[in-house]
Amino acid sequence: MNTTPVKVAVTGAAGQIGYSLLFRIASGDLLGRDTPVQLRLLEITPALKALEGVVMELDDCAFPTLAGVEIGDDPNTIFDGANIALLVGARPRAKGMERGDLLEANGAIFTGQGKALNDHAADDVRITVTGNPANTNALIAMSNAPDIPRERFSALTRLDHNRALAQLAAKAGVTVSDISKMTIWGNHSATQYPDIFHAEIGGRSAAEVVDDQDWLENTFIPTVAKRGAAIIEARGSSSAASAASATIDHTRDWLQGSPEGSWLSMAVPSDGSYGVAEGLISSFPVTTSGGEVSIVQGLEIDDFSRGKIDASVAELEEERQAVTELGLI
Ligand SMILES: NC(=O)c1ccc[n+]([C@@H]2O[C@H](COP(=O)([O-])OP(=O)(O)OC[C@H]3O[C@@H](n4cnc5c(N)ncnc54)[C@H](O)[C@@H]3O)[C@@H](O)[C@H]2O)c1
Numbered sequence: 069m070n071t072t073p074v075k076v077a078v079t080g081a082a083g084q085i086g087y088s089l090l091f092r093i094a095s096g097d098l099l100g101r102d103t104p105v106q107l108r109l110l111e112i113t114p115a116l117k118a119l120e121g122v123v124m125e126l127d128d129c130a131f132p133t134l135a136g137v138e139i140g141d142d143p144n145t146i147f148d149g150a151n152i153a154l155l156v157g158a159r160p161r162a163k164g165m166e167r168g169d170l171l172e173a174n175g176a177i178f179t180g181q182g183k184a185l186n187d188h189a190a191d192d193v194r195i196t197v198t199g200n201p202a203n204t205n206a207l208i209a210m211s212n213a214p215d216i217p218r219e220r221f222s223a224l225t226r227l228d229h230n231r232a233l234a235q236l237a238a239k240a241g242v243t244v245s246d247i248s249k250m251t252i253w254g255n256h257s258a259t260q261y262p263d264i265f266h267a268e269i270g271g272r273s274a275a276e277v278v279d280d281q282d283w284l285e286n287t288f289i290p291t292v293a294k295r296g297a298a299i300i301e302a303r304g305s306s307s308a309a310s311a312a313s314a315t316i317d318h319t320r321d322w323l324q325g326s327p328e329g330s331w332l333s334m335a336v337p338s339d340g341s342y343g344v345a346e347g348l349i350s351s352f353p354v355t356t357s358g359g360e361v362s363i364v365q366g367l368e369i370d371d372f373s374r375g376k377i378d379a380s381v382a383e384l385e386e387e388r389q390a391v392t393e394l395g396l397i
């Protein structure tokens with residue numbers, strides 16, 4: 069066992085996602101069973117009592133990898149020395165809302181948290197934003213943290229990626245492990261573009277294996293893009309266990325590396341690749357190694373895919389404009 073605990077900060081820790089996420093991190097799913105973790109948990113003041121109850125349950129699990137837990141309502145204290153920050157805390161949408169409707173309510177949270185990360189996090193901090201609207205919240209945090217390298221900020225589209233794997237596997241009659249090179253482009257919203265033209269099933273083009281453009285356009289893409297709303301409709305509240313699982317997958321693979329011969333989807337600051345305006349936090353196909361993220365280059369984008377990517381990026385541009393007008397960036 070390594071000796072120095074890795075400090076993992078989690079915001080919104082008493083919420084639904086937190087209730088699944090914390091136990092997965094504490095048991096070693098994020099960093100491995102040989103790496104002790106110290107959890108640093110941020111909540112708003114009225115939720116601290118509930119968070120104390122969650123900490124009692126963490127204690128009662130007696131996880132060998134859990135080296136300690138700090139809780140509090142001050143981001144300056146909780147982000148102190150954080151090596152990893154998982155920004156989950158934000159209001160979820162209710163039935164009938166789009167994620168972008170949360171911009172004003174949630175955006176302000178990420179200015180203060182960006183500043184606190186800037187001033188207090190460890191030099192190697194890596195930040196994953198799950199709270200919606202995740203891409204633009206990450207943009208707000210990044211813009212308020214000028215001393216942290218931009219490439220340390222990311223937003224979660226791994227849940228969409230995992231949803232796309234599950235839908236494609238069911239259609240093709242294969243397992244998710246048979247599929248590689250899935251891509252989510254753009255925003256974590258209904259405009260996102262799950263792309264199977266570059267995906268492979270057992271080394272063959274997934275689009276050719278499926279060979280069903282009608283399914284692709286009218287079933288696959290809308291099912292993946294609107295899955296969050298379908299879960300809210302069915303459960304009465306937004307996805308939580310699957311969102312926690314995707315947050316672990318995203319951050320673990322960022323640190324430990326992407327699978328050989330494949331890639332992942334992460335929303336990261338655009339460097340202008342694929343015509344996505346520089347600085348937007350947009351989802352791309354990426355590989356990871358040694359904690360660094362590289363956008364996969366050189367993929368051919370046909371007219372169908374171009375239109376879908378452009379539409380989602382246009383929405384990100386609008387969100388950037390909106391938070392600029394709100395004075396958040
Ligand atoms: N990116 C994704 O794939 C994805 C998936 C699912 C949910 N989400 C989003 O994650 C967020 C959390 O979802 P949830 O179901 O856990 O919601 P929840 O309401 O159950 O929990 C959110 C928690 O955040 C806390 N919080 C609010 N403001 C805070 C602040 N300033 N600092 C710290 N904590 C704060 C609240 O007190 C609450 O306990 C929502 O915005 C939701 O839409 C994103």
Ligand SMILES: O=C(O)C[C@H](O)C(=O)O
Pocket residue numbers: 160161167200227295296297299306307311
């Ligand atoms: O859809 C939502 O509002 C929650 C989350 O972003 C999801 O994709 O499940």
